[in-house]
Amino acid sequence: MVHVNIAIDGPAGAGKSTAAKGVAKRLGLKYIDTGAMYRAITWKGILKGIDFEKSREIELLTSNTVINIKKGSDDSNRIYLDGVDVTTEIRDPSVNRKVSLVAKNQQVRDMMVAQQREIASGGGIVMDGRDIGTHVLPGAHFKFFINATLEERAHRRYLELTKQGHEISEEDVQKEISMRDKIDTEREFSPLVAAKDAIFVDTTNLTAREVEEKIVIHVKECIQAGTA
Numbered sequence: 594m595v596h597v598n599i600a601i602d603g604p605a606g607a608g609k610s611t612a613a614k615g616v617a618k619r620l621g622l623k624y625i626d627t628g629a630m631y632r633a634i635t636w637k638g639i640l641k642g643i644d645f646e647k648s649r650e651i652e653l654l655t656s657n658t659v660i661n662i663k664k665g666s667d668d669s670n671r672i673y674l675d676g677v678d679v680t681t682e683i684r685d686p687s688v689n690r691k692v693s694l695v696a697k698n699q700q701v702r703d704m705m706v707a708q709q710r711e712i713a714s715g716g717g718i719v720m721d722g723r724d725i726g727t728h729v730l731p732g733a734h735f736k737f738f739i740n741a742t743l744e745e746r747a748h749r750r751y752l753e754l755t756k757q758g759h760e761i762s763e764e765d766v767q768k769e770i771s772m773r774d775k776i777d778t779e780r781e782f783s784p785l786v787a788a789k790d791a792i793f794v795d796t797t798n799l800t801a802r803e804v805e806e807k808i809v810i811h812v813k814e815c816i817q818a819g820t821a
């Protein structure tokens with residue numbers, strides 16, 4: 594058991610959450626999936642039929658929403674939206690298509706970031722997202738930026754979605770991911786960018802286990818050397 598904060602950022606489908614979950618388990622840390630929070634608000638917006646082009650509607654919705662993250666039995670996060678478990682629903686392709694519009698809103702981000710910092714305030718956290726190393730936890734002991742080629746990321750996401758029973762083409766998944774990457778990278782507030790002190794991990798030719806291993810080895814070595 595170590596007591597450090599680890600930030601893992603990167604674009605969609607790079608393998609952040611699988612790595613973050615595994616690293617947290619092996620190091621005895623708590624895993625927090627920040628993307629799930631933006632997804633939960635988006636899901637509520639879809640249910641309510643809001644206009645995602647209107648920032649006021651998104652802001653009003655967010656300020657009237659309570660999101661909680663609890664640990665599931667398999668070490669993953671369970672996401673509660675106003676007290677209801679929406680862990681499965683927030684992975685729906687309809688959420689993928691709208692979530693970046695929600696996440697580019699500054700008021701939404703301020704509310705989510707405040708909650709994320711509160712969760713991390715006790716330390717011992719592995720947090721994954723887009724702005725963890727740059728904005729949410731700039732003082733994290735370790736920062737990783739995980740990436741893979743667009744083709745590989747789309748392929749992984751395609752396999753995940755079809756396994757869950759969604760009928761979707763790999764081409765459409767790739768289009769959705771690259772649209773989301775574009776909005777996330779070009780947005781005004783806390784865009785997706787690697788922190789200056791982040792360690793890059795290209796996961797294109799690595800298995801999830803290999804990514805996890807790389808991170809765990811690095812963290813353990815730094816702790817042993819007293820450089821963490």
Ligand code: CDP
Nearest residue numbers: 605606627628629631692693696722723724
């Ligand atoms: O799992 P995947 O990489 O597809 O996405 P996610 O981590 O669940 O994040 C979904 C979306 O939430 C991203 O495309 C971003 O628009 C937004 N997000 C963000 O802006 N900041 C974060 N810290 C986490 C996610």
